[in-house]
Amino acid sequence: MSTSNDGSLTPRSQHASNCFDDLLDSIIADVASECHRIARLGLDRSLEAEEEELRLSQLSDSTRGAAGGEGSSKHGVDIFGQSHPAVASDIFECMNCGRPIVAGRFAPHLEKCMGKGRNARAKATRSTTVTRSRHSRGSPVSVYAPYSTSAQRAPNGTAGGVSEDPSDYNIEEQ
């Protein structure tokens, strides 16, 4: 490919060529050193065989809490070595209806609790605000529209809670 080694090379040109080879050798050593570093430090993702990563993450699954190198946490191990179950199991109270709910089931519960868009009951969202304001004790919320269905949810015996628009309330009770 290169034509530098033809027979007519003078000794002086040879020196220049040698210098060039020296420079090139240094640069080759640089590249080799850098690639060696990348290989040893595991910085090149493509160098890790897929099987190796899989093995590591399986190891972390079997021995609970063992940190699996760069294994993804969806196999159950986070950076502290703890593994979490796929479905959250904590129980807390729904802030809408007050029932104890398993955290993993919270989203579907909210859908039913707050009324989905599709399978909606006849309520609109405004009435939900009304309902909530009636539940909370004496919160000064301006009532928008006195829909008839809203009052059915409010228990009759909420003493001291209903301070807004008693006239509406009384009408519904009939």
Added chain:
Amino acid sequence: MAKSSAFMASHWFFALRGSITRPPTPDGDEGPQTEPSLREIINIKLIESGEKEKLMELLRQRLIECGWRDDMKSLCRAYARKKGRNNVTVDDLIHVITPKGRASVPDSVKAELLQRIKSFLMSASLW
């Protein structure tokens, strides 16, 4: 007891001194070696004038621009993948890259560098 420890200390000190009292390296005498060859003179002049550094930077940049460096790196990656990432040594990689590396330098890059080297040699009246 203090006396004996002082004696031990001084004894150790003298033992150490024994190793640094050898005759100094002869500096005026080049021994069996001949005078520095022309090649070495050139090298020394290159380094002293700072030209070697500049040439190195130029070559490095040209090789990056033409993609030579990336080719070499992918060669290294392939070799590391084959051999197992923790089994490679720097020497291995150098031996892997050198033949292919020397052969795949673009002619224009080589010509440019040779031209610079020659003009330096001429300016340093070594030509």
